Amino acid sequence: MSDSDIALLLADAADEVEIGIAPYDAVIRGGRRRRARRWAVAAATALVLAGSSATLAVAGLPGGSGEGGVVATQPPVTGTPRVSELAKRTTLARGTENGKEWRVTLDTWPAPVDTAEAQATLNAMRAHGEDPADVRKASDLVGKIAYFVHRDYGGEWTKAMENVVPASDRMTTTDLISGALPLKPGDKDIRLVVGAVARTAQRVNCDWTNGTATVVERAGTGSGTEGGVIRSAEGSPYDWFVCLAPKGTQYKSVEVIK
Numbered sequence: 001m002s003d004s005d006i007a008l009l010l011a012d013a014a015d016e017v018e019i020g021i022a023p024y025d026a027v028i029r030g031g032r033r034r035r036a037r038r039w040a041v042a043a044a045t046a047l048v049l050a051g052s053s054a055t056l057a058v059a060g061l062p063g064g065s066g067e068g069g070v071v072a073t074q075p076p077v078t079g080t081p082r083v084s085e086l087a088k089r090t091t092l093a094r095g096t097e098n099g100k101e102w103r104v105t106l107d108t109w110p111a112p113v114d115t116a117e118a119q120a121t122l123n124a125m126r127a128h129g130e131d132p133a134d135v136r137k138a139s140d141l142v143g144k145i146a147y148f149v150h151r152d153y154g155g156e157w158t159k160a161m162e163n164v165v166p167a168s169d170r171m172t173t174t175d176l177i178s179g180a181l182p183l184k185p186g187d188k189d190i191r192l193v194v195g196a197v198a199r200t201a202q203r204v205n206c207d208w209t210n211g212t213a214t215v216v217e218r219a220g221t222g223s224g225t226e227g228g229v230i231r232s233a234e235g236s237p238y239d240w241f242v243c244l245a246p247k248g249t250q251y252k253s254v255e256v257i258k
Helices: 003-015 115-127
Strands: 038-041 053-056 088-097 100-109 144-153 156-166 176-181 192-197 203-208 213-218 229-232 239-244 251-257
Touching: 088 229, 088 239, 100 115, 156 176, 176 251, 192 203, 192 251, 203 239, 213 239
Parallel strands: 038 053, 213 229
Antiparallel strands: 038 156, 088 100, 100 144, 144 156, 176 192, 192 239, 203 213, 203 251, 229 239
């Protein structure tokens, strides 16, 4: 076969290939921390990292209302604790924009103590549409807590971020893990910031590209709002915060203020 014949065959094959536009949904930026931690962003094909060791994960979407309470529905395995009584969901923030309610929730799965319990936990996660990307086998979960952050905009749920960390993991002083993504799936403006901080953290500063900033303070101080406070989450050794950039601007940076 001549070179020209090969070229014609390749051209014919190329004509039959359809190339679509890759969806852009989320950007994650890792915050300052004293040791490496791993975040995964779901439903994204474009990923921008800043000082972070992150991985891309595409997984199923969560169900339920997003309110605090039990998230697992898998029946217990004989000889292991009831996973459905241990997995918890916490609403981190909520608000209204353009007439639509939005919410950010956190699902916390407890650390299994052995492989049998880990298998029960993994089964429950998967039944709920939460399959940690870094877990290849059930034993990978032993001694580790799993987190899943979900975003709800107008009733449209998406899994935004996930993490699996040792149950002994702790954060101190200005340690920070954070991710930034659009408030509404499909938007280009990166306005929603979700992060974890030490339990001693009192203030978080979210800087926006227009030169303004939002200060997030601990719940109960009287200066925070329902959509922007540092709050605890049942089952998590960290505390959590959410801040939202005003319309017309985007995420620039975030830091814990001493």
